[in-house]
Amino acid sequence: MAKNTYLELPGKTVERLSQYRRILYNSINEGKTNIYSHELAKMMNLTPVQVRRDLMLIGYSGSQSKGYVIKDLVALIGKIIDSDEGQDIILVGMGNLGRAITSYFTGKRDKLSIAAVFDNDLQKTDRIIAGIPCHHISHIKEFVAKENIQIAVLTVSPEATYEVAKMLLDAGIKGILNYTSVPLTVPEGIHLEEYDIVTSLEKLAYLVK
Amino acid sequence: MAKNTYLELPGKTVERLSQYRRILYNSINEGKTNIYSHELAKMMNLTPVQVRRDLMLIGYSGSQSKGYVIKDLVALIGKIIDSDEGQDIILVGMGNLGRAITSYFTGKRDKLSIAAVFDNDLQKTDRIIAGIPCHHISHIKEFVAKENIQIAVLTVSPEATYEVAKMLLDAGIKGILNYTSVPLTVPEGIHLEEYDIVTSLEKLAYLVK
DNA sequence: TTTATATTGTGAATTGAATATCAACACTCA
DNA sequence: TGAGTGTTGATATTCAATTCACAATATAAA
Ligand SMILES: NC(=O)c1ccc[n+]([C@@H]2O[C@H](COP(=O)([O-])OP(=O)(O)OC[C@H]3O[C@@H](n4cnc5c(N)ncnc54)[C@H](O)[C@@H]3O)[C@@H](O)[C@H]2O)c1
Ligand SMILES: NC(=O)c1ccc[n+]([C@@H]2O[C@H](COP(=O)([O-])OP(=O)(O)OC[C@H]3O[C@@H](n4cnc5c(N)ncnc54)[C@H](O)[C@@H]3O)[C@@H](O)[C@H]2O)c1
Secondary structure (H helix, E strand, O other): OOOOOOOOOOHHHHHHHHHHHHHHHHHHHOOOOEEOHHHHHHHHOOOHHHHHHHHHHOOOOOEOOOEEEHHHHHHHHHHHHOOOOOEEEEEEOOOHHHHHHHHHHOOOOOOEEEEEEEEOOOOOOOEEEOOEEEEEHHHHHHHHHHHOOOEEEEOOOHHHHHHHHHHHHHHOOOEEEEOOOOOOOOOOOOEEEEOOHHHHHHHHHHHHO | OOOOOOOOOOHHHHHHHHHHHHHHHHHHHOOOOEEOHHHHHHHHOOOHHHHHHHHHHOOOOOEOOOEEEHHHHHHHHHHHHOOOOOEEEEEEOOOHHHHHHHHHHOOOOOOEEEEEEEEOOOOOOOEEEOOEEEEEHHHHHHHHHHHOOOEEEEOOOHHHHHHHHHHHHHHOOOEEEEOOOOOOOOOOOOEEEEOOHHHHHHHHHHHHO
16 A cells, blocks of 8 residues: 555654754765764754654654665655655845845755746846846746646735735745744745744844843 | 842743733733733733742742732743843844844843854855845854843854854853754753744644644 | 664653633723 | 623643654675
8 A cells, every 4th residue: 555645744753854854965975875863863953863854754764773765765855845746935025025035046056946936026127136037026927837836935024925925826836935023924835934033133132041 | 148149941831921910011002910820811812820839939929819910920930031121132043043032032032032143155144134244154253242141143044053053052052942953962051942943834734634 | 592772763751832711800881 | 789791811621743763575695
């Protein structure tokens, strides 16, 4: 019986899987072929039990003598996280933050890449910026439909957040990564991740106090 | 008995407090003086119960008829999160991301502000960039000591992460906000927050899959 | 062969956070 | 005055994530 049933993983586990994979790529480059849970845990600043639990959840088994086979583990994580044919994403709001993220992704990832960015500033549109074509926001719906885009990164100014989020949902986007300081609400079935730098800094300030 | 004992709040609550405050500033600007838990919840995309529980934890009471007094609530959150005389932070790694964050903070916050940025690229040092003085990394220890800096934002290239983190700890930094893709380990008593864009995106990709 | 050691895999217990529930209260309106 | 409404504050419950504890296994050493 093929294990093709949808695997419901805890969100935290998915995040760690992404990071395991990144670290394991480095280990491969260093010539390692196998790794123990305690080694991986050390590099990720976790407990070995946590690592083993995560790998158990994705159904990967190691050996007591050699630990885990890095190559196989990386492949399995890819099978879980990546979509088969890769996934194009878009970014909306080509300001300071948008540009930083775009530059970072340009020519970097294979499975996840930024297909286009959008803005409403005519100075920025219809040009290549940071290696990616920047279109006017008015073209977003047709682009999403044509290119079958599912994920959008939102880095517009706070005032534009609601309006642009509405456009994204209307265009059929399934997942939004919101970096504006304005909290969003999305309908059932749409996935939302939010992160705010100021919140993190204020939390740190509280902790060191 | 004065309630001066150290208040141990859940991390998630602290994060929400930071966001409550930001939203409440807006409400004040709109002329509101009082707010109900369900109103605040709506704006933050939470349940009213969650809001009330957070406020309960910080010992703030509202009234059944008028809800919470925004001004008082903001003041109390400030007393919990902010240090008394404000807190200067530094940023290390004036690349794309560092510049975006610096621009965002320039002339923005009162209590939290970026006092200086550091880099090891001589093209960038000993200049004002995005409104903030950029020094060479070699001056970091003396600066931290002299200005009594406790918090650092880390946006250097991945390869430099360990080395720079070590310098920060050595200089006496108490909290690090790490945006590099390299996980850090810090000694007991040092606070660490980490965030990685790629991880968030890969999680979204998994969720929409 | 036997013992010691190191590792994985996992059921059970614990911790931490979110949610449900409800008594107490304050105001309104008849 | 008294029923009805809507709110807070607090306790109880549920849910999710992490950690504990240890059995099972493989290898190396005696
Ligand atoms: N840069 C940071 O470090 C930082 C930190 C915390 C929060 N944020 C938030 O991230 C967002 C972006 O920050 P930033 O520093 O890049 O700001 P920015 O002002 O540099 O960029 C905003 C971009 O959005 C575009 N835009 C505005 N309205 C639009 C619309 N309706 N449609 C399409 N594009 C539109 C603007 O033209 C601009 O290019 C802001 O909401 C900000 O509050 C940024
Ligand atoms: N930009 C993004 O969207 C993004 C996304 C995910 C992760 N990251 C991570 O954030 C970090 C910064 O990203 P970026 O895009 O700004 O990279 P960047 O290359 O533009 O900037 C790195 C900066 O660090 C400086 N630096 C390098 N070594 C240093 C040292 N020893 N001391 C002081 N400064 C040093 C460089 O001079 C440069 O200015 C990287 O680790 C990157 O992996 C960035």
